[in-house]
Amino acid sequence: MTETTRRQALLISATLLAGTAFGLTPALAQTFPARPITMVVPFAAGGSTDVVARIIAQKMSEGLGQQVIVENVAGAGGSTGAARVAKAEPDGYTILMGTVATHALNPLMLKRKPYDAVTDFTPISLLVVVPNVLVVHPSLPAKTVPELIALLKADPSKYNYASSGVGTPLHLSGELFKTMAKVNMQHIAYRGAGPALNDVVAGQVPIMFDNLPSSSEFIRAGTLRGIAVTTKERAPSFPDMPTIAEGGLSGYETYTWNALFAPPKTPKEIVDRLNAEALKAVKDPAVQERLKTFSATVVGSTPEALGEHVKAEIAKWTPVVKEAGVQID
Structure with a gap:
């Protein structure tokens, strides 16, 4: 051949x-x-x-x-x-x-x-x-998104926020909030949502972005205050909790x-x-x-x-x- x-x-x-x-x-x-x-x-x-x-x-x-x-x-x-x-x-x-x-x-x-x-x-x-959710320790004097933004602007170096780790959706939910609200918070990264929640419930860190399912029981028990959910629409499980967009940050949405x-x-x-x-x-x-x-x-x-x-x-x-x-x- x-x-x-x-x-x-x-x-x-x-x-x-x-x-x-x-x-x-x-x-x-x-x-x-x-x-x-x-x-x-x-x-x-x-x-x-x-x-x-x-x-x-x-x-x-x-x-x-x-x-x-x-x-x-x-x-x-x-x-x-x-x-x-x-x-x-x-x-x-x-x-x-x-x-x-x-x-x-x-x-x-x-x-x-x-x-x-x-x-x-x-x-x-x-x-x-x-949905994700913005929660705070009950001792923090802010019950709404506008009140929290005012608090952060009044003292830009005072407050920290927790998340489940660097680069997680929860960390970046906080960074998006900072960018859109033009405020400053120091990020405290934890190895998982559990340890972060423990410190926020204990008052060691005043603010956290978390998955709503993880924080639900603490919100219902009153050991955390739910400020707002991060989705475009309100969460069916917490119909009275507003969205962050409703709180003044139009277009904010994470999940x-x-x-x-x-x-x-x-x-x-x-x-x-x-x-x-x-x-x-x-x-x-x-x-x-x-x-x-x-x-x-x-x-x-x-x-x-x-x-x-x-x-x-x-x-x-x-x-x-x-x-x-x-x-x-």
């Missing part, structure tokens, strides 16, 4: 293989899923993302006819688990329960980028939004959200099937009741809407991260 003939044969073989592969995609999509699906949660078990994942995974399992197994892959603020899904086979059998951390904050703050939040994932659906993503180049037929089952899950009355217990607001979006949401979140947080000067190795 001459060199020219050999090249022609290789080209024909490659063309046939490519055609076969493309031809198999619809067939594979039609039989999907044929085995269990792994839903990667990029944080430790027990947190709000893990809870949402397990509720959704259980319901999706019923509709898909295959078990959706939750696997916790913690590390690097969620980036370890997210990177694993970004590099997985695009067959629908490995999906990610992503968050604002994995798809907006980490990509902006990490010096080494393990993935591109936009191009390295296929969006499936934005599932829920969980924790959970969304499903697949690896890049996952076939549309498979994405559509996963999206349909995710939407069925979040619309189920029993699922909604469970999600309401920790103030989660159900969204249930199209893949396209989630893709636009990620881009919007990156655009929103870019100036905040830059202003805060947060960089993580």
Whole structure:
């Protein structure tokens, strides 16, 4: 066989293989899923993302006819688990329960980028939004957002605020507040919301931005004062608590959200099937009741809407991260 003939044969073989592969995609999509699906949660078990994942995974399992197994892959603020899904086979059998951390904050703050939040994932659906909340120790003489802003402006070097750690959505909620209100507070970073809450309840730090579910029992008990929620709308679990935007910072909005993503180049037929089952899950009355217990607001979006949401979140947080000067190795 001459060199020219050999090249022609290789080209024909490659063309046939490519055609076969493309031809198999619809067939594979039609039989999907044929085995269990792994839903990667990029944080430790027990947190709000893990809870949402397990509720959704259980319901999706019923509709898909295959078990959706939750696997916790913690590390690097969620980036370890997210990177694993970004590099997985695009067959629908490995999906990610992503968050604002994995798809907006980490990509902006990490010096080494393990993935591109936009191009390295296929969006499936934005599932829920969980409010954050601005709380203070009851001894602080401020009961509203305007009163707190006035207090901070009157003595710019006096007050500190706590968060669950550097670079977390809660830390950046505080930085966004500072920027928009034109006030100063010293950030006190803790290793988790639990230790931070303990010090705020004890009066060691007067102010904190927290996930609403974590602070709820303290607000109801009166050991913390809920000033305002950080979402655009009031939280159903605390209908009398105003939003920060209502308090005078028009346009202020932060929250924790959970969304499903697949690896890049996952076939549309498979994405559509996963999206349909995710939407069925979040619309189920029993699922909604469970999600309401920790103030989660159900969204249930199209893949396209989630893709636009990620881009919007990156655009929103870019100036905040830059202003805060947060960089993580």
